[in-house]
Amino acid sequence: MHTRTATALAAALLLTACSPAGTDAKPKPSPTLSRRERFLAAVDQADLQSWNEKHPPENELMEYPEKWCTALNNGHSVKWMFHGDDDRLYPNGWTWGTKEADAHELLILAVKAYCPKWRSQVVEELRSSGDY
Template sequence: MRHTTTTALLATLLLAGAATGCGSGSSDDKPRAQPSASATPPANPLVQFTNAVNHAQLESYATGIPAFQDLEVFPPQWCKALNEGHSVEWMLGDGGLYPVGQDWGTKKADAYQLVLFGVKAYCPKHTAAVTAELRASGEY
């Protein structure tokens, strides 16, 4: 059921993104600024995070991924903690930001992976620091 909810959300978000990208023709003769070939539209962080979780097939979620509403609250909190100078170890320990819910849990190795997915999607400027911390701890 949760997988269906997540899939439905992704489809809705992707469809909405495609719809906003469509434009109508214009009759004015002014040349339009074309985006550079290397420019890519920013991805919706929720979609990016949810896709990463879905594709990772984490052992903790072998029987079903928690609903996106349960998972989506964590990445912004992780980014806030990183902006304040906290470590991943602090976030998952004393910081109280361990990804767990009323009826679901996450193994520690998978929690590290979730943090990395969340950081890459929501606050990519911290990706290198988080990766370095996880590598130094032997978790990545």
């Protein structure tokens, strides 16, 4: 009987000693992710169907976000970036491609990470055209 009581008491003391209420420990701050890390994490979570068989190399993919933001800063539309005379801003490579719906999702993820002030404009343009 004393063994059970001693074991129970020891367990209670151990739990009390480990509880956050009994300590002054501050939670560790979460690390701040770079724009690149946020964007790549969001792309991984998006699971774009276009890339099920062939995912673009990271260095090729990373050429787009800042170019898209520059185009938006210069007053260009999504339609101009993806379907204009010079469609170099459409996310395609020599060995990989992106379906249009996935390209729109990718653009939104990039804008959210790199130039969030344009997010609502991009989403509105895609919605008004029926593409999002």
